[in-house]
Amino acid sequence: MEQSIRKRFSVAGGSWVTVDVYGEPDAPGLVVVPGAMSDAYGWRTVATAVDAWPSVAVVNRRGRAPSGPMTSAYSLRTEVADLGVVLDGLGGAQALFGWSYGGLIALVAADERPLRQVIAYEPVMRPFGLDVLPGLKAAQEAADPGGAVEIVHRRLAGLDGAAVDALRADPEVWAALCRLAGPLYAELAALYGEPAPEALARRADRVDLIVGGTSRGRAPYGTSFDDVARRVPHAGVHELPGQGHMAHLQAPAELGRLIGGLAAAR
Incomplete structure (x- = not known):
């Protein structure tokens, strides 16, 4: 599907977040949350490869253009609150996908508000990094x-x-x-701004965790994935063979098909 519109949402501290929407701009669909060292542009190929939902909305988190600044009071909770604003503004999102730090943001959000489905690719948490x-x-x-x-x-x-x-x-x-x-630095430090959660995504109807085949069991991404998975015992665990942490750049079509397949399996 092609990008159809860019939306902008005001968030706390005078900042703002932009969202690139692919497909039907007003139809509830999948919301994608990139992690550190990534932005909405870097997820465009995955977004266009996913066709299981009528729309795919990719969040451009604060701190990366054309979204607004981080602000001095930044924390993981800031990110979760920003995501809440986006979800409320988009209305009726059917599923939430997060990669790396974005995966943790998505899982924490699903511990605080009801969501139908959360998918996370190699989410990270302390002591990562x-x-x-x-x-x-x-x-x-x-x-x-x-x-x-x-x-x-x-x-x-x-x-x-x-x-x-x-x-x-x-x-x-x-x-x-x-x-x-x-x-x-601010994003990685945010992992240590509060104690590690004992449980994640308790308000999600369904949770799917994905690990790359070359990351599985290996530090730092595979071991952090295991730390997260232990806190989501009701999650389904899936592997993307032959891929590592950067699958969205190295195998975007494969990743998009896997994400779509998880939606079809509901």
Whole structure:
């Protein structure tokens, strides 16, 4: 389906959130919540590959253009409240999908309000990223987004120096990554702003958790997935074979088909 409209919602602290809607703009459908180092644009190919709902609305969370600033009072609760504004504004969302940090946001939201279905791909929670938090803080204080990008790709994603150098060699790609790194420290720190939840998504009728085949059982994404799954004992667990954390970029059509298949299985 093609993008049909962009909507804007005012949220707390004088900020705002934009949502790119694909398909029928006023029909309830799937709401997608990207994670850190990602924006609505990065999910466009997945959105167009999903056809199980009449619409797919991709949230561009605060801190990434054209949405508004993070604001000083930012926390995980800020994200959950923002998502609540979006869900209320869209009206009658049939399902919620979140990736990585966005997956945690979706699962926390489903612990606070009734939702028909929540799907999360490799959601993360503390102690995820604790070892890189000081480095990200230092990069932010030094106004060094490139340093933050390197930390994420080498110490979390596990890329070697040659792969990071290849990213840096493309000025357009590197500039985009640096822009996306702007909110990174605040987002990762938000995982530690309150105690880890004992349970998640208790008000969702159905929960589906997806892990990439190359991530399963491996730190940091597979082990964080396991931490989340233990807190959602009623969830169905699914694997996307041959894929890791970046499946939305490396296999968007496969991911879109899997998401749609979970809707058809209801």
